[in-house]
Amino acid sequence: MLNTNLYYQERNPSPTQQLWRHFSANLAAMIALSFLALGLLVMLFSPWLAPYDANQQFAQALSIPPSWTEPGDMRFILGTDDIGRDLLSRIITGMRYSLGYPLVIVLVAAIVGITIGAFAGITRGLRASALNHLLDVLLSIPSLLLALVVIAILGPGLENAVIATTLVLIPQFVHSVRNSFHDEWNKDYVIASRLNGCPTWYLMLRVIMPNITPMIVMQITSALSIAILDIAALGFLGLGVQAPAPEWGTMLARSLDQVYLSPWSMILPGMALFVLVLCVNVVGDSLRTAIKERTEN
Amino acid sequence: MSPLLEVKNLSKNYTHKAHFLPGKQVSALSDISFTLARGEILAIMGETSSGKSTLAKIVAGVETPSSGDIWVNGQRLEKHNYRQRCQVIRMVFQDSDASLNRQLTIGEQLDEPLRFNTDLVATERRRRIREVLQRVGLLAEHAEFFPHMLATGQKQRVAIARAILLEPQIVVADEALAALDPSVRAQIINLLLDLQQDMGISYIFVSHSAEIVKHIADKILVLQHGKIVEFKETAALFDAPTDDYIERLLVTSGHIKQQVDKYAKEQ
């Protein structure tokens, strides 16, 4: 048998690397992932990328169609809306609301949900089953409806919409993390580590966590698409982000009455929302496929 | 001399829970007592669901007994005290693949028992892991491997390495041999016998294979419905099985042997 370290390292991918290899072999997944990365970059650099301020009105350029049409204007690449605001700037700036806030929401929900779920997963008895039944009740209500209920209590507004969506997403994380912890806890490799005398924190963080990370990432992608849609939907209903902030859902709602006169002011934010959610879902779905392929091999 | 391991009046009951109603008690093991001397190999036999696996798990500490005590070297083992237990009793699982963490390298997994049960610093732990890997017939470089890169036999060796890292006095193996491929099985049996000679380990095997038990065990403990029906020296039991149940368990199929022997006689 060969005995050089070099030889082994090249041939010894960690399971995570294997997962990445399966994932990156999928063209659609890679396209979606690069779109997401691009979106993230655009969002981060939006103050510099947007040609105009999102709320700057050009009185002489009302309802100008996109620049590739006959009456278009090169100054406004995606055209302007009925009060002369540049749509490109609004969509780019709106990313902060439509992608940035959902990201923060999912992050917070994930941290809270995973912590609760992990502890719930290793407890037994009354406390665990009480939590479980409570979560089942919460999960049976559609997330948007639940967010509406929270908003009805707190009142409309950006902060409240963010709080509502976060609260709504936490049970999903708790539920799935609790279930996977529960499943893993009695598997041989965890028992073996327990017999090794490992303390509970080590079992949770170093033994179980790496094995359920792909599941958590998958949960995060699905939560992200829910959060994006919920924030947009609340904005659309006028319960979340308030006009004139350039949130995509709010933009859709505002352009509703101009849909015959300037359809682009509705189609463009709608398309942006569609592409974003599609990318998130494709990434999540490809991840699921990659996990399945890895376990099959 | 006091025995190495002493199991006293061990019982295990499971509660079959119907919702809200008080559960029905089902006895998996009742009143098990036996002793094991240093360097001895004990085989636990019995039909399916006779409680042999449960007994092994309780001794290894995976499950807790409903009543009864386990004493090692005159010291009582406490429930849930894994640090105390893993210094003296370790376990080798049936499915070596499932008992290894897919996401950690072999080295990281073998580091666990040393890290939490010894005062060794990282470099000393690494050296110890390398030694033990070589001891079980692997290379020191295997510490960098992830389990999925190893063949079944190698995984079983890693599992054994993990069991002997802390130099325990007793190793419990739950059906760890019968399902292996013939060549691997022979290798592992040889390894276990070598380790016993070098380190004086006592083994407790759970096995349904009469052939293996006959070859390696010093004593046999036969279980039926969670009770001990026989506890005797191997040779004595094989020569004169005391009842039908035991005789059925100890049948060794011998048609290959017969054929080869017959052929050898004709020559």
Next chain:
Amino acid sequence: MYLLDIRNLSIEMTSPKGKRVKILDKVNLRVHAGEIHSVVGESGSGKSLLAKAILGFINPRWTVTADRLWWNGKDLLSLTPKQRRQVSGRDMAMIFQNPNSYLDPNSTVGEQLAEAIPAGDVRGTFLRRRVDRRTRVKRLLHRVGVRDHEGIMESYPFELSEGIAQKVSIAMAVAHRPKLLIADEPTTAMESSTRGQIYKLLARLSYLQDMSVLLITQDIGSIIPESQHVTMLYCGQLMESGPKDAILNNPRHPYTDSMIRMSMQRLDDLPHKSRLPTLPGSIPTLEHMPIGCRLGPRCPKARKECVQVPRVSKHEQHSFHCHFPLAEDDS
């Protein structure tokens, strides 16, 4: 004519690293009608894959090539998947290692057996059919050596002992009188006494119904005593194949020889707690398949010629693939 005639069957797959690996490499297998044929191989030998290839359940992304894959004189590779399924469904059946994993836990044994009986067999008018079906189930259970048919028919699979459960699964498999029964390690987790019962049953069914049995097992010590032919596989390559007596008494391939010596049944000959004979090294993983004869790195007789795949040597029905076969016994 052979019931099943396979020549040079190869199955190629892409390994996780993107390498093309032959998981079965030019395997030959011939099964007569009514004979018991044992296929022996350790894990990774492709023995279960061979069974799946016969039944036609191969991952569609793998490439299957064969000079000949004939069933009863019909070329199976030329059939459409649908025709192939019809042939497998009508003429073949399979049983597995753990019967409880494929018996339906939610219905009784009687119901499941009744379902397994082909609709064409049941006679009579609507009301008579129920009774007829029940008597057929009873007869089926008797045929596999279950005497307490009333009790067994009413019980659920988890209530059965493993021996009985395996018998029930055999009953389900033979309900439509297949010509070939593939048994994939049916007794690996069983005690020898139970194994003996199952093997006797298989041998009797084979004899009474003129049904071929292809037994797949990992240990040459656990082949059916009544088997006529034995085929040895290692890492997807055919090592040796021939009549059972020839294989056991005069193995020509070093692999067969060491497998026989490693067999658990030979433990009796050794002193208590002595070291066992074994092959050095471990079974190679898919990524590290050796070239040439795949036994090469572990073979006690390997020399440099072994990097070439050995040609088949034949001696009547006994064939083996080795550059340096063991000496032939003259007797």
